[in-house]
Amino acid sequence: MKFYREPARKLPVVAEVDVLVAGGGPAGFGAALAAAREGAKTMLLESDNCIGGMATAGMMSHWSGNTESPLLDEIYSRQKSSVLLPPPDTEGPGGYTISHEAQKSTLLEMLLEAGVTVQFHTFVAGAVVEDDVVKGVIIESKSGREVILARVVVDATGDGDVAARAGAEFVLGRPEDGQCQPVTLMFRIGNVDWARAVFPGSFETLIDLPKGEIQALGRAHLPFPAGHVLLYRAPLPGEVCVNMTNVTEIDGTDVRDLTRAEIVCRRQMDRIIAFLREFVPGYEKCYAVTCASNVGVRETRHFKALYQLTAEDIVEARLFDDWIATRNFFNFDIHNVKGAGLDEHGVQHKFQAKGKYSIPYRCCVPVRLDGLLLSGRNIDGTHKAHSNFRVMPICLNIGQGVGVAAAIAVKEGIRVRDVDVRKVQQRLEAAGVRP
Template identity: 65%
Template sequence: MRTITESARQIPVVSETEVLVAGGGPAGIGAALGAARAGAKTLLVEQSNAPGGMATTGLMSHWSGSRESPLMNEIVERMAKSPSLPQEIQALTEADLKWSISHECQKAVLFQMLKESGVTVQLYTMVTDALTENKRVSGVITESKSGREAIRAQVTIDATGDGDVAARAGAEYLLGREEDHRCQPVTLMFRIGGVDYSQAVFPGSFESYMNIPKGEIQALGKQHLPHPAGHVLLYRSRLPGEVCVNMTNVTDIDGTDVRQLTKAEFICREQIDAIIQFLREFVPGYRKCYLVAVAGNVGVRETRHFKGVYTITAEDIVEATVFPDWIATRNYFNFDIHSLVGPGLDKHGAQKEFKARGMYTIPYRACLPEKIDGLLLSGRNISGTHKAHSNYRVMGICTSIGHGVGIAAALAVKHQIQPRAVDPAEIQKQLLACGVQV
């Protein structure tokens, strides 16, 4: 590839903060609230126009994975009290009702929580590089309407999902699964309206087989939807007649490559029309459905897995390991590995067949890049195998990880030490005081 040399230039240092959180998705929200509530001067930098990441801008249907976390419960309970929700909630089960996301109300609640906790938020800003001195991150470079700027920070938390800061800082990582670096497929979420809830069906997993008048629903999807789409995943929402659709599917996309992301966006947009036609023709209750909203970005399930001081394995999850340096507890989910070649579940995935001894914890060491200082990982980019990641990548668990990592960053600032020198017992003391249980 041809290259050019950019000329050196001076850029303004626009902020100096104690804790900088790059990315405002579930992991970044948890981290920013954790750090600010623990007393650190905290700045959250987010590329889009709202906090929440996949939970809001990504139009995700529901929060999974860490349903006993006090912070998660605060996030969803406050959303449920939003004055902007419809006054009559349609037929939702007790569990759906609590964890189902009303995207705009959820954004509003996250804005409120960040403001109340004293987090400074900077939106519309892409973190493009890490400031590094001798393998130590001391802040980031950003690009925005205001141009290229620098922000200095005592501790930087990478909650970008893809680990953009850690990658630019030179932290070691593996892309996708170990043997061939292929990543899970990507999906552009969307919401439809005009669904008749009195008739509608809601298959919620790949193994939700249902006989509907024209045949079995998953088989019909595979037969009639454009490959590699083909599974039928539909989720109730709080909005009358609206349903969240998780059915577009594009395989072999590297979510850290902008041209591949663009290609995926085009393919998903074409699939949406076909999916709506399919739902109208085959699925009870959807005869009059129409498109309401499409996510602000393609949902990327998997990209970089960084090399941490510890790497979480599938066995740790199955064995329900309680690590001595736990920072996120009571996590439970399945091995949600989507097929890498078409619709449905990969042969290594386990949804209904998933078995574990109980709930597991996340160790602090998995959030510490092995060789880079000044930096913590939060969310789906922490250190874990492809299979383990398919479990802890869900939003509830990412939020809980963020909570612990944010507190750790605040402690590093308080004691003026590197994150790797923070005593996990001190993080745990603060988490327990917040109501976290082991």
């Protein structure tokens, strides 16, 4: 490969903050909000033009699982009064279904109210590291290449871009072969006759239709590696969220792979709509409304932290002494890394656990680097454990705990690894979190 040596240059330091959060998905939102509410001067950087990550820009259907999250309850109770929602008497699915535009506004207003400085259109491109301590980030935007310094940096980019560029140790995907879960471009369709339509919400939802069983029809007629049928009622009448594009063997940290995935997904969209019109009652006249701004990436880097969460921790419903996110519950949602449907190690309907589990603070503290905390799907966990904690309510809970810990480290002028987790827990309990 040829190389070009970029000349060294001075970068302007455009801000200095207590807590800098990179990424505004569920984990970054939770971290920034909690840190600011604890009194830290907090800034959130987001490459997209909205808050919410996969929940909003990624056009997710709903917040999954039976995780308890006072913060998620707060989001939905705040969102209720949004005029962006359909009027209250409109028929809709309810629950934690996502109205993408209303949620973008609600999340943003909550951050601004808490005093977080939000900066969109900003890609975090590097880390400022001195003697194994992360001191800030290098950003790229329309304004050029700039630096923001911080006493604690929270990496909530999903892929762990800051941690990777700072030199933190990680494993990509499954340790045995580096394979990651497939990626999916979410999209919404309209003009579905809800009264007659079906909504298979999992790979294991089998529904007999006039022309055959729905998942079998999907496997027979959709272009490989697409093939499963996952459809969710959206908040707008006649709209449905489609989670059916599917591309395997993609490294979500490689721009060429991401581009290939966007192309494959876009081509699959045509075939999926044609399939729904032909085979699924209620969808005869459906059409595309809009699709996510980016292909959704389920899994990339798993960073090495002071503790690695395991599938056993989840099944045994462990409450760790240093818990920072509690009462989490979901299944082992491992999508097939070779094609459509569920992986052989995944468990959806038959999933069983002894109760709800916690996530220890140690999963968020990188082994070597200081000044840095991990938040969201990039924390330390095995491939299988990750398939569970990657869902949004759990990432939100992790973010909240990490944000409080970051604020305490700043307030006490100590390293993040020296934070007394009992103090974090007291603040979380004051915010309604129960062990």
